Amino acid sequence: MNALNTAAIRGQFPALRRKEHGTTVAWFDGPGGSQVPQSVIDAISGFLTHGGSNHGGAFAASRDSEKAHETARRAVADLFGARLDDHVAFGMNMTSLNFALSRALATTWGPGDEVVVTRLDHDANVAPWLRAAAERGATVKWVPFDTTTYRLDLAAFADVVGPRTKLVAVTHASNAIGTIVDIAEASRIAHAAGALVVVDAVHYAPHGLIDMAATDSDFLLASAYKFFGPHIGAFAGRSSLMEELDAYKVRPSPATGPGKWETGTQSFEALTGVTAAVDHLAGLAPDEPTRRDQIALAFGAIQDHAVALGKRFLSGLPATATVFGITDDLTARTPTYAIELEGVSARRLATELGDRGIYVTDGNYYAVEVMRSLQREDGGLVRIGFLHYTTEDEVDRLLNALHDLA
Ligand SMILES: Cc1ncc(COP(=O)(O)O)c(C=O)c1O
DSSP states (O other): OOOOOHHHHHHGGGGGGGTTTEEEOEBBGGGGGGOOOOOOHHHHHHHHHHOOOOOOSSSSSHHHHHHHHHHHHHHHHHHTOTTTTEEEESSSSSHHHHHHHHHHTTOOOTTOOOEEETTTTOGGGGGHHHHHHHHHEEHHHHHHHOOTTTOOOOOHHHOOOOOTTEEEEEEEEOTOOOBBOOHHHHHHHHHHHEEEEEEEEETTTTSSSOOHHHHTTTTEEEEGGGGGGGOOEHHHHHHHHHSSOOOOOOTHHHHHHHHGGGSSOOHHHHHHHHHHHHHHHTTTTTTTSSSSHHHHHHHHHHHHHHHHHHHHHHSSSSSSSESSOOOGGGGGHHHSSEEEEBOOHHHHHHHHHHHTTEEEEETTTOHHHHHHTTOOOOOEEEEEEEOOOOOHHHHHHHHHHHHHHH
16 A cells, blocks of 8 residues: 555545634644544434434334444454454443443452553553452552653563453553553463453554454453544453453343443444444555455554654654653654643643644643653643644644744
């Protein structure tokens, strides 16, 4: 596949035409949520326009909803590189799904059991495990990241994972500083001790190829609104575990299959949007034989684009800017940059940029342990995120504004 055609991609995203004070908005807030292509909007509105019904009805519209649900499961399985026997289930968002998963998993824990979490994770893959461990009398062990290299210390994993470890919860990539984690190695360490691995792929999903099979993840969670889809969460896991675990569910809902993990009525319109979002990614490399092959190739081009933008960004920063994250190997990170400008608070910088139609986020973005480790609990950092639709011109515009403000 050739390089990404950013202009063609941008043409598919109506929100990228949004203006503020007469200037086109530059969206660098992708780590907080991406925009969606017209195909996703059409899928969602098409479902609603043609009439949506609940599951279980003896009529065509109900069967359509069931089909949309199954189609979305297959799309997510392709995106996640799920194994043939993995289940894919949906829910409100990743946080809700992880609380549901942690509650069910914790029913098998007791005093003396251990749970491993990392300081690189978003709190949605920390707090559920802290709570579940506290309720069961289990012990929590922490894995730090190196605040000089910004990498997760995998040796520290090996130190804390042991025969009592029940679970390792780890992020695929940091939503704050962009570090990508070697999930295959984390799984290897966990499995060698007989522990399960839960991977938070929310931040990684729009940037790199998820491969549950190759990384041997037991459970993996993501949110479609980060990978060009609507606001809905998805998770996948080994069907044997998902069947065996006692999910919190109402009595009439399915007792087996992924449906047992899906509480209440699902957002069928959002599910059609999930399929369209995955198809959007696959459509970036349309000539491959399978959707999974297309997705894999597309992510190669997405990563090249991210590295090129990252180099441009890093080389053009003002001298008073500090980057908190990997700068020596841009393939070891997502293009999500946490920065500080000397003498300017994160909120002030985000506000100044926002006033210029340049959208960035500031604060801790719920990566509370990251900010604590970096001693930036107070006010946090400004976060700048690139996606496949980000252009060099936008990066230059951002750099110019940063020079002005510096
Ligand atoms: C890495 C990471 N994990 C989890 C979440 C929470 O996802 P959700 O909003 O779907 O609950 C986010 C959201 O920003 C995130 O970036």
